[in-house]
Amino acid sequence: MRDVVIVGGGPVGLFLACELGLAGCSVVVLEREAEAQSPWRKFPLGLRGLNTASVEAFYRRGMLLRLLAASGGRDEVGADLDADQAPAPRSVNHFAGIMLDPAMVNLAALPLRLPSPAMDGMLTSLDAVQSVLAERAVELGVDIRRGIEVTGLTQHDDKVVVCAGEQEYTGRWVAGCDGGRSTIRELAGFDFAGTEPQLTGYLFTGTVTGRESLGPGFNVTPNGMYLRMPAGGYLGMMDFDSGTFDRSRPLTSGHLQTVLRRVSGADVTVDEVDLASSFTDRAMQATTYRQNRVLLAGDAAHIHSPLGGQGLNLGIGDALNLGWKLAATVQGTASYGLLDTYTQERHPIGARVLDWSRAQVAVMRPDSYAPALQALISDLLATADATTYVWERTSGTANRYDLGNEIPLTGRNAPDFRLDDGTLLGDLMRTGRGILLDFSPDQHLHDAATGWTDRIQYVTGPARNDLGYRAVLVRPDGVVAWASDDIPDLESFDRSARRWFGSPKV
Structure with a gap:
């Protein structure tokens, strides 16, 4: 067994x-x-x-x-680890096909980030x-x-x-x-449970005469949306047919051509299809x-x-x-109930992503109200606040689990603290154990942590930038379980350690 x-x-x-x-x-x-x-x-x-x-x-x-x-990218990672703050993101994705400018991200609104060898995101x-x-x-x-x-x-x-x-x-x-x-x-x-589809989406590669007449990237039109990638003959479309076509009939070149012409408004011809698939925006959880x-x-x-x-x-x-x-x-x-926190923590995150998807579909719907809504959203997304909000949502950095603690760092993904000897939090986490970072060594905290040495690695020493914290307990998934910005409260540490790592060894 x-x-x-x-x-x-899969992944x-x-x-x-x-x-x-x-x-x-x-x-x-x-x-x-x-x-x-x-x-x-x-x-x-x-x-x-x-x-x-x-x-x-x-x-x-x-x-x-x-x-x-494996992705064909660079073979090394790095960042200016001595910088005061993490660098600006290189991309901010899009919302309903509306591209965002990474230069608009307000770094001052992201105080809990530190430079890290990990990039802000990558294509693979x-x-x-x-x-x-x-x-x-x-x-x-x-x-x-x-x-x-x-x-x-x-x-x-x-x-x-x-x-x-x-x-x-x-x-x-x-x-x-x-x-x-x-x-x-x-x-x-x-x-x-969830909501039924509004559209059928298509992805296909092949030969398309007149492909150059299609605008690059995302294009929202009065009849839907299409996406033209710069290479690979890759095209995507979203046709608001209430999802009726998806998996109902073969994806022929004729059907794809009909949909592409209707959605794009361009006189294109799908000559040959190599690979094709369809999907819907059905949102269920x-x-x-x-x-x-x-x-x-x-x-x-x-x-x-x-x-x-x-x-x-x-x-x-x-x-x-x-x-x-x-x-x-x-x-x-x-500890008792630890496995139940999986649903408690991840279900709300999933629900937010589903609503994020639904909101984009609502903005793209081809009806008489859509152009006004799209114009409004475009104006909002041209501001630093909105761009920063979208980046936080899509990057995962806005996720915070409710751990019943008001200290801002708890429940969030831990910044990549760098100790004075050069050790990074990311280096310490490769073993999959919890990490207790004690930046201002406290003998009482060390003694309190001894019961969990098989599950929590105790690491001491000052950090290049401790963000104002004296001690931080990080779960194996990188989430901050407990933090102290003053002399560590040993009782609160004990409660947190027991909650996430079970009973200490006697």
């Missing part, structure tokens, strides 16, 4: 597998597709953007250099992400099995049995990371991410339109949040 059976070998399932493997759990990943390689995961259709939080996750687990190399491909994660998972002892299609699931008091034809896989826990049409979600009986011993993450837990590129990032955040909590539960060190 394995500690955890993960169904779904979310593999990231979760790495987190569990790092903690010493026995894990098997069951992936339906027999082959790891697919043209859908390669550039250009496999192009994806990782936001700040996701890049930080790869950096803190020692996988960023590998990912950069699903193929690169999956190959890096699969390689790392195998290094950590994870068993990845391909060509396995799950057909049944039975929960018991102390285990879950997953059936794939005549084969059975037993685990103490099962994680469904098997996408928007999740078999695990259906078999386990999760409620999936599981009402809970846990049913007894079965958990959901990624698209299995929530689906929405790809506008703004939030899906992959949301799923990685799920895996990062769930991994250490599930590992602690498996190992018997978790």
